[in-house]
Amino acid sequence: MKFGGTSVGSAERMRVAAHLAAKEQKKRPVAVVVSAMSKVTDLLLDTMRHAEAGDRAGMERNLTLLRERHAEACRELLPAQDQGVVLAKLHDVIDEFERIVNGMAMLGERPPRSVDEAVAVGERLTVVLVSEYLRASGTPSVGVNARDVVVTDAVFGNASPLMEPTRAKAQALLMPQLEQGLLPVITGFNGATADGRPTTLGRGGSDFSASILAAALDASELWIWTDVDGIMSADPRLVPDAQVLEEITYAEAAELAYNGAKVLHPRTLAPLVEKAIPVWSKNSFAPEKVGTKIVPSMAVEHGARAVASMRHVALVSLTPASPEVNGVQVLARALEAIARADVEVLVLTSSSYRQNFCVLVREDELDRSVRALESALALELAHHYVHPIEVDRNVGLLAAVGEGMQGKPGLAGRIFTAISRVQVNIIAIAQGSSELTIAVVVRREGLEKAVKAVHAECGLGNRPPVPVFPFSQEAEGRAPRSGKR
Ligand code: ADP
Ligand code: ASP
Ligand code: MG
DSSP, X not given: OEEOGGGGSSHHHHHHHHHHHHHHHTTSOOOEEEOOSTXXXXXXXHHHHHHHTTOHHHHHXXXXXXXXXXXXXXXXXXXXXXXXXXXXXXXXXXXXXXXXXXXXXXXXXXXXXXXXXXXXXXXXXXXHHHXXXXXXXXXXXXXXXXXXXXXXXXXXXXXXXXXXXXXHHHHHHHHHHHHTTOEEEEESSEEEETTOOEEEOOTTTXXXXXXXXXXXXXXXXXXXXXXXXXXXSSOTTTOTTOOXXXXXXXXHXXXXXXXXXXXSOTTTTGGGTTTTOOEEEEETTSTTSOOEXXXXXXXXXXXXXXXXXXXXXXXXXXXXXXXXXXXXXXXXXXXXXXXXXXXOOOEEEEOSSSOOEEEEEEGGGHHHHHHXXXXXXXXXXXXXXXOOOEEEEEEEEEEEEOGGGTTOTTHHHHHHHHHHHTTOOEEEEEEOTXXXXXXXXXXXXXXXXXXXXXXXXXXXXXXXXXXXXTTXXXXXXXXXXXXXX
């Protein structure tokens, strides 16, 4: 079971989380992965920015907030006689954080390795509180730092797990705990390289931690507890009539996550594929609700099943300046440079005439992408073989996702029509050959309107569903006869 930030965001929420885990543990062994309390990771990162800038007052203010938030949770959660010991444990962890940020203030920089060590403190604090509460309320529990279990590569801030050594460590450390009837409470988000350097798995990475551990422990199920009723047909914050999906495939959930549905970290499903471990996405604020089951495959429903979107993206365009330049070679070099800079390409489009091509990247990876391109194409740019790199920040990404979109004529047209009907400009379009996703880049100010329009057009809301393929049967029926044309 994994509990996200809001599901452990206060003493009351931790109590509920602990009871949900303890109740299930009466039936079968349970391991728990926890996030930092909501907003704590942002606070830690902000403190490090103050440190780098030499702003001691800003650091102190944040450290006080951090101490108070966890001390308050401790006082509300634990019986008086336990509070002293637990407060001391919390303070030890926060002192460690303080030492690292003091070092950053002295250096005037934030080395990635130290950032990873420091930012994992949020999860460690939650582990102390939840495991101590479980013990105090009669469930034998042990706190575990994922540094001792999850082995990763050395890509600080966005590490990938090495599954073989992780499995060995999980079997050696966690399995005996589970066999003894203990309930391990493990930090989400972090890990360490094989030689012990601390790493993290990217923002929102506790979902990924949980799936890595579920795979390493051969779990029969993974339950991800969050603050909505499951995976929905759109982000309910954008689309009020979004509906909970009863079941969804790994591929659909992964596409939604990669296109911005924050409810799952994009890499969550990858470790589970091999053993086909099912995932439940459930609401810790309404645990009686069934939630969404994410499964390897299911009977395909027609059309799109959900719409995802991403606001903080930017479009980078490259255009060769003369027809003599081999555009494909420029593209190959550009992509290689972007890949080496560890930038994720969200959408890639190209046109054959001017050989112009665009890549969509996350806004926070934009500077890195442009620097990588400028250095890889320095000669071409200097000699004007390639036009200056263009960057458009005023864009957003929308993606309609569904396995049932494959081979269905007309759907793309309807999506584009729906977007243009609300007068939002389409800038780029991409559809993978899997036809699982249609991705559209639009003007940022129109993104929300476009998401609502596509959601309604695909019949995903609570209004009477518009048939998704009004002409498809007719068109399919007619196809063989008009084949000669
Ligand atoms: P946690 O802290 O539990 O990991 P997150 O905030 O990371 O929770 O993810 C849950 C949030 O994801 C929801 O509150 C919701 O606003 C957002 N979200 C975005 N897209 C979807 C979707 N398709 N279905 C459900 N929630 C979504
Ligand atoms: N606490 C981390 C974050 O906010 C990881 C997570 O919550 O999943 O990104
Ligand atoms: Mg999350």
